[in-house]
Amino acid sequence: MTYQWDFSPILARWPMLLDGLFNTVKIAVIAIILGVMVGLVLALLRLSPRRYLRLPSSVFVEFYRNTPPIVHFFWFFYALPVVLNISLDPLIAAVLALSTQSGAFYAEVFRGGIQSIERGQWEGAKALGMSHAQLMRRIILPQAATRMFAPFVERSFELVKTTALASTLAYGELLYRAMMVNSETFRPLEVYTTVALLYLVLLVSCSGLARLAEARLTAYR
Numbered sequence: 001m002t003y004q005w006d007f008s009p010i011l012a013r014w015p016m017l018l019d020g021l022f023n024t025v026k027i028a029v030i031a032i033i034l035g036v037m038v039g040l041v042l043a044l045l046r047l048s049p050r051r052y053l054r055l056p057s058s059v060f061v062e063f064y065r066n067t068p069p070i071v072h073f074f075w076f077f078y079a080l081p082v083v084l085n086i087s088l089d090p091l092i093a094a095v096l097a098l099s100t101q102s103g104a105f106y107a108e109v110f111r112g113g114i115q116s117i118e119r120g121q122w123e124g125a126k127a128l129g130m131s132h133a134q135l136m137r138r139i140i141l142p143q144a145a146t147r148m149f150a151p152f153v154e155r156s157f158e159l160v161k162t163t164a165l166a167s168t169l170a171y172g173e174l175l176y177r178a179m180m181v182n183s184e185t186f187r188p189l190e191v192y193t194t195v196a197l198l199y200l201v202l203l204v205s206c207s208g209l210a211r212l213a214e215a216r217l218t219a220y221r
Contacts, residue, residue, distance in 0.1 A: 009185035010194050020177025021198055027094055028160045034099035039106025046111055064104030070165050072097040077169045090171035102159045109155060113148035114140055146217055153210045157203055
């Protein structure tokens with residue numbers, strides 16, 4: 001028996017899926033912004049000559065790089081409230097999980113970009129009397145930004161896809177809304193095909209914007 005595709009029940013519930021897509025974008029943008037801040041701090045700490053700064057940041061990065069993302073979601077949503085005797089909204093728990101995890105990966109992107117700058121430029125800036133902060137701000141980071149762009153974008157795309165795990169916390173992102181639609185329509189093939197296409201359109205659009213930004217960054221350099 002040939003399966004009869006029918007997308008009409010999904011189209012009738014299109015606003016629900018669009019709301020989920022909006023929530024996916026919202027949580028991704030917040031997590032990327034926070035993750036970049038966390039990652040930059042971790043990268044600078046890992047590059048510090050002081051061991052007491054390098055060691056904790058290295059442990060943080062290795063922990064997140066070598067543990068499943070879903071464990072982080074569950075820990076922030078179920079365990080942290082017990083430890084601190086507080087109640088966390090699913091959105092906040094998901095953002096904490098995503099931003100700390102992505103921060104660990106961004107840290108490696110930033111560290112690699114910074115270390116790729118030739119040592120002669122470091123030494124030349126120091127010879128001119130620049131402080132470490134001036135050296136990073138004026139010489140190293142502007143050059144490293146171009147080299148870090150591609151892996152940064154790739155990591156950000158991975159973060160967008162990882163937002164689907166927020167559905168395990170009953171946060172209303174795209175996958176969670178899709179499961180609600182599926183429970184009403186009993187059309188899993190159509191529902192999850194639509195979800196895949198929405199993710200595809202979102203990430204392909206972001207990829208196009210990223211290429212434009214990279215071209216401008218390269219031209220500016």
